[in-house]
Amino acid sequence: MAKEELLEFDGTVTEVLPDGNFRVVLDNEHEILAYAAGKMKKNRIRTIVGDRVVVEMSPYDLERGRINFRHKTGGPTPPVGSGQRRPPPGRRR
Numbered sequence: 001m002a003k004e005e006l007l008e009f010d011g012t013v014t015e016v017l018p019d020g021n022f023r024v025v026l027d028n029e030h031e032i033l034a035y036a037a038g039k040m041k042k043n044r045i046r047t048i049v050g051d052r053v054v055v056e057m058s059p060y061d062l063e064r065g066r067i068n069f070r071h072k073t074g075g076p077t078p079p080v081g082s083g084q085r086r087p088p089p090g091r092r093r
Contacts, residue, residue, distance in 0.1 A: 006056045009065075013051045022047060022067060024055055032057070037068040045070055 014031075015023035020041065024034045034055050036047060047053065047070050054069040 004059060007059060009055050009057065011053055011055055013047055013049055013053060016047070016049060022053075024053060024065070024067070026055065030062075032063055032065050034065040034067045037066050040067065040070070 009026045009028070011024040011026040011032075011034075013022050014025050017023060017033075020036045022034050022036070023031065025031050032055065034053075036045075037056075040047070047067065051073070052071040053067045054071075055065040056068050057065040
């Protein structure tokens with residue numbers, strides 16, 4: 001028996017929910033609940049409100065989906081830290 005084809009839609013994240021779930025509004029104005037795919041968790045890809053994403057959905061349940069791609073935004077990302085490295089613990093000068 002063949003595996004069913006997945007449907008892919010573009011959308012925008014409107015709400016971040018607990019446990020890696022997101023509320024996504026698709027381009028056709030349909031609102032769904034989606035979760036981050038395993039490769040996004042593995043590679044620590046952060047998804048925030050306003051991000052454009054690609055969602056895979058099963059043809060059997062059109063209320064839930066899996067986010068498998070986050071489009072890059074146009075602006076540069078701000079640096080995370082102060083830029084200075086701390087010495088390893090236990091080593092003093």
